[in-house]
Amino acid sequence: xxxxxxxxxxxxxxxxxxxxxxxxxxxxxxxxxxxxxxxxxxxxxxxxxxxxxxxxxxxxxxxxxxxxxxxxxxxxxxxxxxxxxxxxxxxxxxxxxxxxxxxxxxxxxxxxxxxxxxxxxxxxxxxxxxxxxxxxxxxxxxxxxxxxxxxxxxxxxxxxxxxxxxxxxxxxxxxxxxxxxxxxxxxxxxxxxxxxxxxxxxxxxxxxxxxxxxxxxxxxxxxxxxxxxxxx
Amino acid sequence: xxxxxxxxxxxxxxxxxxxxxxxxxxxxxxxxxxxxxxxxxxxxxxxxxxxxxxxxxxxxxxxxxxxxxxxxxxxxxxxxxxxxxxxxxxxxxxxxxxxxxxxxxxxxxxxxxxxxxxxxxxxxxxxxxxxxxxxxxxxxxxxxxxxxxxxxxxxxxxxxxxxxxxxxxxxxxxxxxxxxxxxxxxxxxxxxxxxxxxxxxxxxxxxxxxxxxxxxxxxxxxxxxxxxxxxxxxxxxxxxxxxxxxxxxxxxxx
Numbered sequence: 001x002x003x004x005x006x007x008x009x010x011x012x013x014x015x016x017x018x019x020x021x022x023x024x025x026x027x028x029x030x031x032x033x034x035x036x037x038x039x040x041x042x043x044x045x046x047x048x049x050x051x052x053x054x055x056x057x058x059x060x061x062x063x064x065x066x067x068x069x070x071x072x073x074x075x076x077x078x079x080x081x082x083x084x085x086x087x088x089x090x091x092x093x094x095x096x097x098x099x100x101x102x103x104x105x106x107x108x109x110x111x112x113x114x115x116x117x118x119x120x121x122x123x124x125x126x127x128x129x130x131x132x133x134x135x136x137x138x139x140x141x142x143x144x145x146x147x148x149x150x151x152x153x154x155x156x157x158x159x160x161x162x163x164x165x166x167x168x169x170x171x172x173x174x175x176x177x178x179x180x181x182x183x184x185x186x187x188x189x190x191x192x193x194x195x196x197x198x199x200x201x202x203x204x205x206x207x208x209x210x211x212x213x214x215x216x217x218x219x220x221x222x223x224x225x226x227x228x229x230x231x232x
Numbered sequence: 233x234x235x236x237x238x239x240x241x242x243x244x245x246x247x248x249x250x251x252x253x254x255x256x257x258x259x260x261x262x263x264x265x266x267x268x269x270x271x272x273x274x275x276x277x278x279x280x281x282x283x284x285x286x287x288x289x290x291x292x293x294x295x296x297x298x299x300x301x302x303x304x305x306x307x308x309x310x311x312x313x314x315x316x317x318x319x320x321x322x323x324x325x326x327x328x329x330x331x332x333x334x335x336x337x338x339x340x341x342x343x344x345x346x347x348x349x350x351x352x353x354x355x356x357x358x359x360x361x362x363x364x365x366x367x368x369x370x371x372x373x374x375x376x377x378x379x380x381x382x383x384x385x386x387x388x389x390x391x392x393x394x395x396x397x398x399x400x401x402x403x404x405x406x407x408x409x410x411x412x413x414x415x416x417x418x419x420x421x422x423x424x425x426x427x428x429x430x431x432x433x434x435x436x437x438x439x440x441x442x443x444x445x446x447x448x449x450x451x452x453x454x455x456x457x458x459x460x461x462x463x464x465x466x467x468x469x470x471x472x473x474x475x476x477x478x479x480x481x482x483x484x485x486x
Contacts, residue, residue: 109304
């Protein structure tokens with residue numbers, strides 16, 4: 001009895017993740033390849049970049065729906081950093097952001113068959129999922145009072161965003177479009193989207209009536225959409 | 233246009249950015265169900281917010297992709313919409329496994345109580361803490377039996393990254409699950425396995441797993457399951473921590 005007890009099973013480094021990591025490396029290269037392709041068309045023109053990236057991801061998600069791990073790997077390479085970035089922007093805490101990012105990507109795996117290309121791009125589908133999850137996490141985890149204290153202590157997020165969105169063509173484009181908004185529009189969008197605040201919280205932070213904030217948010221997104229050239 | 237409808241429509245921007253409280257969201261979604269125009273506008277605005285999100289991209293932390301790929305390998309995918317509607321219970325995670333018959337798990341549950349009972353008999357139940365332990369073991373054993381015998385009990389099984397196999401029997405009506413593992417890698421005395429429930433309701437430690445015996449760990453009962461919870465396992469300092477600090481070795485969507 002003691003003999004069996006002392007013989008703790010010793011499994012060497014787990015074969016299952018190793019196997020999937022191996023598969024990952026193969027398609028990793030594929031993912032990088034398509035990244036380069038994406039960048040190429042980015043230089044070619046904004047419109048074709050959006051369309052090219054979107055349809056590539058949509059096709060991969062179609063394969064993921066059929067249980068293709070290599071396609072899931074490619075989806076990860078393409079959109080994983082964006083998911084993690086937006087989740088972390090809202091949640092701040094690294095460990096929690098990692099958790100939520102895992103949840104989001106696992107949800108993409110699970111619900112790939114639910115993606116409907118007729119109702120928007122694959123990027124928008126995944127990013128909507130990611131943002132919603134991040135916001136739900138901060139709102140359920142944080143006590144209301146704690147949250148209010150953080151709002152009071154919030155620095156102006158715009159500079160931070162500008163800083164974060166430097167140094168790539170895409171980011172430059174976003175920066176330029178954010179700059180084309182009025183100040184209230186821009187702050188409404190950055191506080192809501194990057195901080196995860198409700199329009200009511202944004203209104204109290206900016207000292208503007210809620211009705212105004214609601215309208216500014218809508219106007220701002222319409223202007224952004226047109227400026228970014230993502231309108232269908 | 234009625235004032236109410238107009239008011240609802242101005243919420244499209246806030247809604248597209250999730251900048252809306254839960255009650256407002258519900259109200260707006262009722263409006264949305266009958267407003268094709270709103271749905272189209274929101275879809276187009278979300279193309280813009282997606283670009284805002286992409287502009288915040290950051291390199292993924294090391295190992296995150298591997299963990300998700302491993303979790304995906306044992307996560308059942310949802311069938312396309314129509315089929316899912318016909319089978320609401322298909323919202324499962326791992327496939328049912330035949331490797332661990334439910335009876336074996338039940339036996340393990342009884343074994344935990346029996347082990348304490350055997351000690352109590354050998355040493356005589358004169359010790360208060362021993363009695364307490366026995367009561368606890370019996371209570372836990374009853375809880376375990378309640379989960380295992382629940383009509384909606386579902387068993388799932390899958391590998392733990394780092395070694396071993398975890399088996400979970402879950403009952404949504406009991407809001408509880410029973411966790412057992414086989415062949416978990418032995419940890420140094422200063423560390424132990426900690427089980428977590430993670431979901432919209434927050435991250436709650438379930439507790440430290442007891443040391444394995446004959447390669448078997450548990451059973452451990454986790455109660456208070458909430459909608460959207462995941463079950464996770466990490467290796468933590470032996471005393472346990474309030475939040476997971478180590479990489480997930482298991483992350484099961486419940």
